Amino acid sequence: MDIVIRQAEPGEYETLGEITAQAYLADGLLDFAGSDWYLGELKDVAERAAHAQVLVAVENGRVLGGVTFVPSGGPLSEVAGPSESEIRMLAVAPAARGRGIGEALVRACIDRSRAMDGRTGLVLSTQDSMRSAHRIYERLGFVRVPERDWHPLPGDDDLLLLTYELTL
Numbered sequence: 614m615d616i617v618i619r620q621a622e623p624g625e626y627e628t629l630g631e632i633t634a635q636a637y638l639a640d641g642l643l644d645f646a647g648s649d650w651y652l653g654e655l656k657d658v659a660e661r662a663a664h665a666q667v668l669v670a671v672e673n674g675r676v677l678g679g680v681t682f683v684p685s686g687g688p689l690s691e692v693a694g695p696s697e698s699e700i701r702m703l704a705v706a707p708a709a710r711g712r713g714i715g716e717a718l719v720r721a722c723i724d725r726s727r728a729m730d731g732r733t734g735l736v737l738s739t740q741d742s743m744r745s746a747h748r749i750y751e752r753l754g755f756v757r758v759p760e761r762d763w764h765p766l767p768g769d770d771d772l773l774l775l776t777y778e779l780t781l
Contacts, residue, residue: 621676636705678709680721682721692776698726735779750777756778759775
């Protein structure tokens, strides 16, 4: 695998936004499909890059996937505590799946978190239906912490996000 994981460049933001949106749509992860409110956030890579580190998986100049790494707090942090980093919006283009790209992106986040002084953990939220992602997280040492599960939409008890944690 000649895939490079690196910081996303501004010229790649639109491509990564489309990959992320299409991955979530293809997997049925958006309640309102193409009109889901979250679709705009998935596509807005420039906004994410302004507040966190956006990493891409690239092969021969082509973006195959990406992830948002939130080192410490800020507007993109959802469940991280004061000494934790967070992973958000992991996505791999459907045609590139099964090649270890998702795992490589998660490993890059783990490495970045471990390299930071004072980080004790790395956390993420996921939907119950994201079984392939769960297998990656568990293989890399993440464990479920059900007491940190949460509902992202007030008044919508149907959407429950599961929380995973890796102690560093």
